[in-house]
Amino acid sequence: MANFATLFTDDYFQIATNEYQRFKEYSPYYDEAYKKDILTKTNEYLTSITISKDNVVEVIKYLDNNNPQSGSFVHWNNLKDLLNYAQEKPEDVSLLLNHLYDSSIPLNERINEFIANGKKFNPKIKLGTPLFGYLLAAYDYLLYPIYKEEVFKDFLTTFEIDEKVGSFSLGEKYQFYVRLCKLVLEKVSYSNWNMLDVQDFIYCLSQYYDLITNTAVKFINYFAKRLKYFKDNPSDFLQEIQNLDYQFLESLKRQYSNTEKVNKIRYEVLDSIIARKEMDITKFEELKTIINSQYETNIINSWSNFTILFPLYYSKFKNKIVLELSKIHNAIQHIEELDGFEFTPNKIINDFTWRQNFGSTDIWLAVYPKDKVNHKVAGQLFFRIDESIIEYGLFAGTEMGIGETVNDITVVSDVNEFTYEEMKNRFVELIPKYKALNEKEALSESVQEDEKPYLTNDELNYFWITAKPSIWTVDKIKDGSNIFYTAYNLKGNKRRIFTAFEKVKPGDKIVFYESTPRKEIVALGEVVQRMHKGKTEDYAEGEVEGITLRYVEDINPISWTKLIEVEELKDSNPIKNGAQGSLFELTKEEFEIILSLEELDEISDAKKQMKNYFIPTINLNDDLNIENLYFDNKTTILRQVKTALKNGKHIIFTGPPGTGKSKLAKEICDSINVKYTMSTATSDWSTFETIGGYRPTSEGNLLFKPGLFLECIKNSLSMEPQMKWLIIDELNRADIDKAFGALFSALTGDPITLSFESISGENIVLRPQGKMEETISLNDYEYVIPNDWRIIGTMNTYDKSSLYELSYAFMRRFAFIPITIPSEITEELVQSYLNVWGIENNELSGKLTKLWEAINKYKKIGPAILKDIALHIVEDDDITSAVIMYVLPQFEGLQIEEINQFIEDVNILSDVEDERLLQFAGDFF
Numbered sequence: 001m002a003n004f005a006t007l008f009t010d011d012y013f014q015i016a017t018n019e020y021q022r023f024k025e026y027s028p029y030y031d032e033a034y035k036k037d038i039l040t041k042t043n044e045y046l047t048s049i050t051i052s053k054d055n056v057v058e059v060i061k062y063l064d065n066n067n068p069q070s071g072s073f074v075h076w077n078n079l080k081d082l083l084n085y086a087q088e089k090p091e092d093v094s095l096l097l098n099h100l101y102d103s104s105i106p107l108n109e110r111i112n113e114f115i116a117n118g119k120k121f122n123p124k125i126k127l128g129t130p131l132f133g134y135l136l137a138a139y140d141y142l143l144y145p146i147y148k149e150e151v152f153k154d155f156l157t158t159f160e161i162d163e164k165v166g167s168f169s170l171g172e173k174y175q176f177y178v179r180l181c182k183l184v185l186e187k188v189s190y191s192n193w194n195m196l197d198v199q200d201f202i203y204c205l206s207q208y209y210d211l212i213t214n215t216a217v218k219f220i221n222y223f224a225k226r227l228k229y230f231k232d233n234p235s236d237f238l239q240e241i242q243n244l245d246y247q248f249l250e251s252l253k254r255q256y257s258n259t260e261k262v263n264k265i266r267y268e269v270l271d272s273i274i275a276r277k278e279m280d281i282t283k284f285e286e287l288k289t290i291i292n293s294q295y296e297t298n299i300i301n302s303w304s305n306f307t308i309l310f311p312l313y314y315s316k317f318k319n320k321i322v323l324e325l326s327k328i329h330n331a332i333q334h335i336e337e338l339d340g341f342e343f344t345p346n347k348i349i350n351d352f353t354w355r356q357n358f359g360s361t362d363i364w365l366a367v368y369p370k371d372k373v374n375h376k377v378a379g380q381l382f383f384r385i386d387e388s389i390i391e392y393g394l395f396a397g398t399e400m401g402i403g404e405t406v407n408d409i410t411v412v413s414d415v416n417e418f419t420y421e422e423m424k425n426r427f428v429e430l431i432p433k434y435k436a437l438n439e440k441e442a443l444s445e446s447v448q449e450d451e452k453p454y455l456t457n458d459e460l461n462y463f464w465i466t467a468k469p470s471i472w473t474v475d476k477i478k479d480g481s482n483i484f485y486t487a488y489n490l491k492g493n494k495r496r497i498f499t500a501f502e503k504v505k506p507g508d509k510i511v512f513y514e515s516t517p518r519k520e521i522v523a524l525g526e527v528v529q530r531m532h533k534g535k536t537e538d539y540a541e542g543e544v545e546g547i548t549l550r551y552v553e554d555i556n557p558i559s560w561t562k563l564i565e566v567e568e569l570k571d572s573n574p575i576k577n578g579a580q581g582s583l584f585e586l587t588k589e590e591f592e593i594i595l596s597l598e599e600l601d602e603i604s605d606a607k608k609q610m611k612n613y614f615i616p617t618i619n620l621n622d623d624l625n626i627e628n629l630y631f632d633n634k635t636t637i638l639r640q641v642k643t644a645l646k647n648g649k650h651i652i653f654t655g656p657p658g659t660g661k662s663k664l665a666k667e668i669c670d671s672i673n674v675k676y677t678m679s680t681a682t683s684d685w686s687t688f689e690t691i692g693g694y695r696p697t698s699e700g701n702l703l704f705k706p707g708l709f710l711e712c713i714k715n716s717l718s719m720e721p722q723m724k725w726l727i728i729d730e731l732n733r734a735d736i737d738k739a740f741g742a743l744f745s746a747l748t749g750d751p752i753t754l755s756f757e758s759i760s761g762e763n764i765v766l767r768p769q770g771k772m773e774e775t776i777s778l779n780d781y782e783y784v785i786p787n788d789w790r791i792i793g794t795m796n797t798y799d800k801s802s803l804y805e806l807s808y809a810f811m812r813r814f815a816f817i818p819i820t821i822p823s824e825i826t827e828e829l830v831q832s833y834l835n836v837w838g839i840e841n842n843e844l845s846g847k848l849t850k851l852w853e854a855i856n857k858y859k860k861i862g863p864a865i866l867k868d869i870a871l872h873i874v875e876d877d878d879i880t881s882a883v884i885m886y887v888l889p890q891f892e893g894l895q896i897e898e899i900n901q902f903i904e905d906v907n908i909l910s911d912v913e914d915e916r917l918l919q920f921a922g923d924f925f
Contacts, residue, residue: 008187019215020201042138053091073134081125108171145181145199154206209331210420216324220385221415228361228387234305235281261299302478310359321351337428342370346619362386379437390418394430461508462591464574464584474512474523477551484534486546496581520557558597616723618788620645626667630836632822644815650791655819659862661794665727678727685739704756710783719778731793854905880913884920
C-alpha cells in the first residue's frame with residue numbers, strides 16, 4: 001500500500017472523527033451501544049474458561065446466542081457450520097480456537113489454518129472473515145475489531161486506499177483490516193478511544209446518512225475555503241502546489257507535455273517545481289509573459305492566476321470531492337419519506353470544475369425525477385456549498401419556463417449550524433411542492449425532444465453568429481459564463497433573418513465571427529437555451545426575447561478574406577449577406593468546410609481537450625429492484641449481482657432452460673437505468689461479428705465497421721462515447737476465445753491496437769477507461785470501454801451439443817451466478833408464479849405442480865416453460881398439446897425408455913392423452 005505512513009493524517013480524517021464523536025454523544029439515531037455490552041460479556045466469559053473438547057460446543061452455542069438478531073456480528077449460517085464442525089470434531093475445533101487466540105502467532109496464519117482444517121472437514125463449510133472478526137472480538141475487543149465486508153470496502157474507498165484486497169486470503173484480509181484500525185487508533189486525537197471505537201467509527205461512517213452527510217458537508221466547505229484563500233493569495237497557492245508529492249506532480253507533468261498556450265504554462269510550472277528550480281509568484285509572472293509572447297494573440301486574456309494553477313492542485317483531490325458529493329446525493333435520495341420516488345441516479349453532481357473547468361469555489365448537485373430528460377426541465381431537490389454558505393431546497397430547472405418564483409431555498413451561513421436532520425426535514429416539507437412542480441407540463445413536447453443529452457450529428461443545426469467587438473467579444477465568455485443574445489435590436493425591431501433565431505435549439509453548433517476590426521472566425525460555441533425571455537443591461541425597462549449561447553473552444557482565426565475565396569461558401573447565408581447581420585444558418589457541409597480552413601497542424605492539445613465528451617457512468621450502488629420476476633431465492637441472487645457489478649465483474653447466469661436468465665438480465669439493466677443490446681451467440685461467431693472488420697461499401701471500397709461490442713461503447717454516427725450494456729444469450733454456444741479475441745486483454749486493463757484502419761488512416765484502438773479519465777475527444781479510431789460497462793451472459797448448462805470449454809482467461813473476468821429451479825416445488829410456489837404472471841385460475845396450480853414435478857424427474861426446467869404451458873392451457877384448455885409443444889422438445893438426448901416412462905407418469909393427470917404423447921415421441925425422437 002502506497003504511502004502507508006501518511007494515512008489518516010489529512011483534514012478529512014480529523015473532520016470525520018470529530019463528527020463521529022458528536023454523533024455518538026448527541027444523536028438520537030446512534031444505535032450501536034449493544035456492541036460493547038455484548039462483547040464485554042463474551043470477553044469475561046472466554047477469559048474465565050479454558051476451551052477444551054468437553055466444552056467447545058457449549059462455547060460456540062454461547063457465542064451463537066449472543067450474536068444479535070439485528071445488526072449481527074456474523075451471519076448465522078457461519079456459526080451454524082462452526083457448531084456442526086465442533087459437534088463432529090470437538091477436539092479439533094477446541095485446538096483451533098485456542099490456536100486462534102494465541103497472539104504469539106501471526107494473525108493471518110491463525111485464521112488460514114482454521115479455514116484449511118475446516119475445509120478438510122467439509123469443503124462447503126462457511127467460515128468467512130466476519131466470523132473470525134466476531135470470534136476474536138468476543139475474546140478481546142480491545143485488540144480485535146468486528147468485521148463487515150461492505151463496510152471494509154467503503155472504508156478503503158473513503159480513505160482512497162488503493163490496495164488489491166481481493167487477492168488476499170481471508171487471514172491476510174482481516175490482518176490488513178486490523179493494521180488499518182490500529183493506525184486509526186494511533187492517529188485519532190481522542191485518547192479514550194479503543195479498537196471497538198475505531199470499528200464503530202468505520203461502521204457508522206458507512207451506514208448512518210446523518211454522519212455521512214455532516215462529514216461530507218463540513219469537508220467540502222473546508223476545501224472551498226481553502227480554494228477561496230488560494231484564489232486571493234496566488235503566491236501561497238503556488239507554494240501549496242510545490243508541497244504536493246513529487247510522484248503525483250511527475251504524472252501530472254506527463255499529461256501536460258507537448259501542449260500549447262495555457263497548458264504550456266502549466267507544464268513549465270511543473271517542470272520548474274520538479275527540477276527544484278525557483279518558482280515563486282515573480283517567476284510565475286515572468287513565465288506567463290514569455291509564453292504569451294510566443295503567440296500572436298493574448299492567450300492569457302481570460303485567465304487569472306487561480307484558473308491557470310487550479311487544475312495543478314485540484315486534480316489531486318477531485319476524486320475525493322466527487323465521492324463526498326456523491327454521498328450527499330445518495331443520502332438525499334434515501335430519505336425515508338422519499339421512498340417511492342424514482343430519481344435519476346448519479347446526476348447531477350457538479351464539483352469545483354463545473355464552470356467549464358476554470359475552477360470555482362462552489363459545488364452543487366440536483367436530485368430530480370428519473371422520467372425527466374435532464375435537470376433543466378425538472379423540479380430539483382437542490383444542494384449547494386461554497387466557502388461561506390450551504391444552500392438546499394426546491395429549485396425549478398432553468399428550461400422549465402417558470403422562473404425563480406417557485407424556488408424555495410434554505411440558506412445556512414455557518415457550516416457548524418448545518419445538520420443532516422434539518423436538511424432532511426426541510427426536503428420532506430417540500431415533497432408536495434416538488435411533486436406538483438414535476439407534474440407541471442412546463443415545456444412543450446418539442447422542447448423536451450430537443451433536450452436530448454446526446455445529439456447525433458444528423459440532429460444538429462449549425463449557425464454563424466456575429467460579435468461586434470465594440471459591444472462584446474468572445475473573450476468575455478471564456479470564463480465559463482453564458483451570453484444572452486437578443487433577437488431584437490435596441491429599437492425593438494426583429495433582427496435580420498429572424499427565422500434563424502426561431503430554429504435554434506439546445507446543443508446546436510456555432511462559429512463565432514468577430515467583425516471589424518478583426519473580421520475573423522475566432523471560436524466555436526453551442527446553444528444553451530432556445531428562444532426565451534431574458535434581461536440585459538440594454539433593455540433595462542423589461543425583458544426581451546433571445547437565445548443563450550456558450551463558448552466551447554478557440555480555433556486558429558479564419559479571416560474573412562480566406563472565407564470569401566472558397567467556392568463552396570459563396571452561396572452560404574453569411575457570405576451572401578456580407579456578414580451584415582446577427583445570426584445565420586449554415587448547412588452541416590458549410591460548417592465543416594469553414595473548420596477545414598483552420599490550419600490543423602497548429603491546433604493545440606488544449607483545444608483538443610475542449611472537444612472532449614464525458615465518458616458515461618452508471619451508479620452501481622443502488623439496490624436492484626426486480627418487479628416482474630419471481631425467484632424463491634431472489635434476495636440472494638440480487639445481492640450476488642450487485643456485489644459482482646460493484647467489484648467490476650461481468651456476469652454469467654447459469655442454469656437449466658426456462659429459469660428466467662435472459663429476462664433477469666434485461667430486468668437488471670432496467671433497474672440500473674442503463675440501455676442494453678441483446679444478442680444470441682452462435683458457433684459461427686468470430687471477432688468479425690464482435691469486434692469488427694472490413695466490409696465493402698457501395699463504391700467498392702473496404703471500410704472498417706465496428707462489431708457488436710464496439711457499437712455498445714461508441715456511437716458510430718456521432719463518434720461520441722456511449723453506454724450500452726451487452727446481454728449475450730446462450731453465450732456458451734460460441735467458441736469463446738475465437739469470438740472474444742482482443743476484448744479479453746482490454747477488459748483487464750491493457751490497450752489493444754487492431755490491424756484495421758479507420759477512415760482517417762489510424763489503426764483502431766480498443767482500450768479501457770483510465771482510472772482518472774473522465775472525458776474523451778471525438779475521433780473515428782479510438783474505442784474506450786467505460787469503467788461501468790458490463791457484459792451479462794446467460795448459459796444453458798444442459799446444452800451439451802454446442803458447449804465449448806471455457807478458458808480460465810475467460811472465466812476469471814466473470815462472476816458465475818446460478819439461476820436454478822426452486823429447491824422445493826409446492827402448489828403454493830406455483831400459485832406465486834401464477835400471480836406474478838397475472839394468470840387467474842384456481843384449478844391450474846395443482847395440475848401444474850404435479851406436471852412440473854414429473855418433468856423434473858427427467859429434465860430440470862425452469863418456471864418460464866411452465867408459464868408457456870399455463871398460458872396455453874388458459875387459452876386452449878388442452879394440456880396434451882401444451883406438453884407436446886413445450887415439454888417433449890426439451891427431452892432431446894434422453895433415452896426413449898425414459899421418455900415413455902415420463903408419459904406414463906403424466907398420465908395420472910386428468911385430460912392428458914397418452915396416445916397423442918406416445919405418437920409424437922415416436923415421430924420426434
